Amino acid sequence: MSASNPGHPEGVGGGPLVDGPHDPEHDPRASYVLEPEYVATLTERVTATSGTTVPLISPLDGAPLANIPQSSTDDVAEAYRRARIAQAAWAKTPMEQRAAVMLRLHDLLLERMPELLDIITLENGKARKHAYDEVAHTALTARYYARMSGKHLASERRHGVFPVFTRIDINHVPKGVVGIISPWNYPLTMALSDGLPALMAGNAVVAKPDAQTMLTALMGVKLMDEAGFPRDLWQVVAGPGRELGSPMIERSDYICFTGSTATGKLIAKQCAERLIGCSLELGGKNPLLVLRDADIEKAAEGAVRASFSNAGQLCVSAERIFVADQVYDRFVERFVARTKAMTLGATLDWEVDMGPLISGEQLATVTAHVDDAVAKGARVLAGGAARPELAPYFYEPTILEGVSPEMTCFGHETFGPVVSLYRFHDESDAIARANDGEYGLNAAIFSQDGARARAIARQIKCGTVNINEGFGATFGSVAAPMGGMRESGMGRRQGAEGIHRYTETQSVGTQRVLKMTPQLGLNAERHAKLQTLGLKVLNKLGRA
């Protein structure tokens, strides 16, 4: 594995985010990678009057990046007050106008790519190519909902109780103000993409991005402002989730949460108390199956990306690989070789295949999972160690063999660059083991027989299944609903489902000519008989 050196941020309009080296003795900004003036253009979007700030550290080198103003409970209340006023006006804005603004956002995301990639990488540490994935995903989402929301939300006519005499219209009306609580791992798309359909449906948003990646989320909001969304329509609050979560849930009409299963359960309970809906995109222990007829080179290449994209800090990342007996040795040889050939680095350059973990906490979890497995007899086929000379929280891409149920990483999500290999003899056994445990987020199947792989997919208890690809086929296809079964979540993002969650379905019935009560001098009995005859006729006609 090779390492490369840090590059230099490009910044606004291609100009530098860093104004050359400062002398630490004379300039207090010297230790900050980003210019405070630049940071201020982002942090001014946080609703915060508390006067307190929290420093943000870059996982590339442990250097401070910025100080983020913190929101109080009063600030949360103020954010919701403003959002409600903005929502009332926005709900009256025609769909075409909303779509035009959304398409401008799409173009801005692409135009400002270098600046976005710098901020994401500086703040999260991920390889630049993985930062690109999420900018592209956000742009795809913006374009999809700009073009499709009118169709998904169009009012429709359905059968009324009395044919001709009862007209039924189904409307999709906005919920109001949606609270979005998002994690740090894909800091742009997780912070923005769930909110875009909420806006298209006529809602306002109050967002609380993770504290470790506030700048990326704020950069996204800045682009939304530039695209022309009303400023108050998207509010940002900053602070610890355990403090701001409850005040948000108390004031929201719907909550969209992405994060751990443990936090998701807390949020679900609080939403239940208020009888508001929520979508929960949670953790996984995702299986990848290599069938005996798989193209081994493609499977090995796919397994590297499935396991180590964003250093495995990806909800849909593969953490368990089940390989058919017949191809096990060949697959393992190619997978290990490809993993060892990865370029590791903490830099802004495109050449890096994997960057550092985001924090000391993540490093501690990954180290604990690997150490526990090794102590209990697992074998390390690649990686298995921290690389502090590359970055403070760097951990090598790691492949384990011989992992058994008493080891923590057997069933618990590591959320890092650690994957376990298992051999299987027959496919029904592989399916059963893939379905083992409480999670059900994403699965991957490698096979040259698409029809057979799709038949197996139906037996896997996961919200998404990718064939001959780790996760990108479904995640990148923003028309495809995405979410978890079992403890991996509730509700779906993307597609029609991803926008309908932000609306209330309203039925409007218009009764014409025929009354619901007896008429034409009929008594109740005759009226009932006539109606019964009508029911029989409708059944004969095959009507629902």
Ligand code: NAD
């Ligand atoms: P986390 O649950 O600790 O934090 C996620 C967000 O919730 C953060 O913004 C945090 O501030 C907030 N939060 C924390 N405690 C809260 C509380 N009590 N009330 C309200 N908000 C609270 O998750 P994490 O460890 O930061 O993120 C990693 C997890 O997220 C992994 O399990 C991963 O699988 C999951 N994830 C899932 C998806 C998906 O689409 N299914 C996507 C990304 C990440």
